[in-house]
Amino acid sequence: MNRADEELYTLVLNKECTGRKNLALGMYVHVPFCSTTCDFCAFYQEKPSKKGMDSYFGGLRKELKRFPPSQPISTIFIGGGTPGLLKPEQLDELCSLISSFDLLPDTEWSIELAPSEITPEKLEVLRNGGVNRISLGVQTFHPKFMDALGRQHPVEKTFQAYQWIRQAGFDSVNLDLLFGAPGQSLTDWEDDLAQAVALAPDHLSTYCLTFEEDTAMFVRLSQGKVKIDPEREAEFYEFAWDYLPRYGYEQYEVSNYARPGHACRHNLNTWAMNEWIGYGPSACTQYQGIRRKNIANLEEWAEGMHSGNQPKFMEEEPLSSSDFAQDAVLFGLRMNQGISLPQIAGQFDLSLKQFSAMAKFLDCLVSEGLANQLSSGNYSLTKQGRILCDAIACDLPDLLPAS
Ligand code: SF4
Structure with missing residues (x-):
């Protein structure tokens, strides 16, 4: 971990050392729409429709009103799903809803965007709305692995999207990469890393393909069409650990690398077992000693928010100090520090x-x-x-x- 990020991490932890009243507070907003489902995806998402969008925004307005953060927000992450599927005016509304709360002056505000959904107009709306960090879902620069993962965007879109992001003035950009696709060799992985580095992002997340139940990839695994190879996965991990620091990307967690000062504060906050509130269907919250997960169903979630009753959660459990400490050890060990x-x-x-x-x-x-x-x-x-x-x-x- 570089010096700037080390100081940042210490700051995140020290907020908590002063007692559990002054916790850094994160906000997560889940936008549950994707036009197609990637073969490895186990996240909750729906096909976009006018009715679904109306339910979503109706539910979100209510949820933000019913469960407002009771202290200033230090990090925001809009994830999905594909938040970039929202129209410019919807992104504008989303930003207005979020910025109606008390945000700290140096709040990190990220949004996850898929290359094919990005337009200069949307980027301008986001920038004016307060977003200051873009996380671009690249996954791979190789068309054949894009197909193998069930991703839809042509590779040229990635380059175009990246250029627009920089032109729009965003000076903190993450690229998400995925490795371990069936048939991918170490040379292919090196090429993905080299192409990512050539774009000069500020942060890189490199995740190993997982085979979650109820995904197309899991079906292929159960049919014996693909197989899990832990030794090969380890080689890919180690390759990135050696490769990326040579280009100025210091590893600070098993799968995350950053240029000085660009470690993801939202993730640091989560891994330090601070607090965050999640909004939207399937979003998770850890707040005031309780961890819970919203219902992963757009209509049911929206209905719950509109009814006067306490909404139902998929999971809800009070956690003790020991539970939090146990998780702080678990997540902390994944950090290089x-x-x-x-x-x-x-x-x-x-x-x-x-x-x-x-x-x-x-x-x-x-x-x-x-x-x-x-x-x-x-x-x-x-x-x-x-x-x-x-x-x-x-x-x-x-x-x-x-x-
Ligand atoms: S874009 Fe993301 S959330 Fe949507 S299907 Fe693909 S992996 Fe899942």
């Missing part, structure tokens, strides 16, 4: 004694070459450990109860 058990204990008002089983487990990882002990109670994963971070997360011991 690693974790500080004393800091997490202070953050969640727990005693360091409650972390003794955790510390023992982390000491074992150190002896196996999977983690480094940076100083007393401070650990980060080694490269080998980061390859195994999902397995390590499953094996983390629970924090001990307070004695």
Whole structure:
């Protein structure tokens, strides 16, 4: 993690160290429309229609009124779905709804856009509306893998969209890349990375293709048409870890890289187990000690917002300080900076004694070459450990109860 981002991360954590009243607050808005479904996609989304858009905006206006953030917002992320499917006037309304709340002066405000939906007019609306960071869903520059993933945009659209984004004056741009598509070689992956770097974005997210249930890719997996190859996936991960820092993109998390000062603050806020409120169908919230997920059905969600009754959630659970601390360890270990058990204990008002089983487990990882002990109670994963971070997360011991 570079110096500017290290300071940023410390700031995010320190807000929490002052007690759980002054948490940095994130806002997530889910726009649940996609014209087609990518073969790997497990996110909730619907085909766009006039009726659906009306339900969405009606529900969103109500939801923002019923569950307003009770403190200034430090990060905003508009995701989907495909938020870029909204018309300029709808994007304008979305921005107005969001900016009617108290936003901190340096709020990071991102929107996810698919290359084929971007127009100069929409970008102008977004920029005037307050958005200051664009996350472009590139996935790959190779048409054959675009087909394999069920993505629809021609590669030229990516270049055109990127040029328009810069011309519109956005100085913080992320590119999302996906690796591990069936048939993709390391050379293909290197070419994707090289093309991404040549565009000079400020941030890169590189995700491994996953096979989620109820996706076309999962069906192909169950039919034996594609297979999971963890060794090959590890090679792709390691290749990017070595490649991108050579071009000024410092890795700060297993799948994320940034130029100095461009680490995604919304993600840092989430991984530090601060708070965020999610709006829109299927959006998740972690706020005032409760984690919940909105209903993943546009009509039901909108109806719930319009009725005077408490809306139903798909999941809703109160979390204890230990639950938050456990997740802070889990997500913190994915960060290159690693974790500080004393800091997490202070953050969640727990005693360091409650972390003794955790510390023992982390000491074992150190002896196996999977983690480094940076100083007393401070650990980060080694490269080998980061390859195994999902397995390590499953094996983390629970924090001990307070004695
Ligand atoms: S654009 Fe994103 S949300 Fe829509 S189908 Fe593709 S992966 Fe899923």
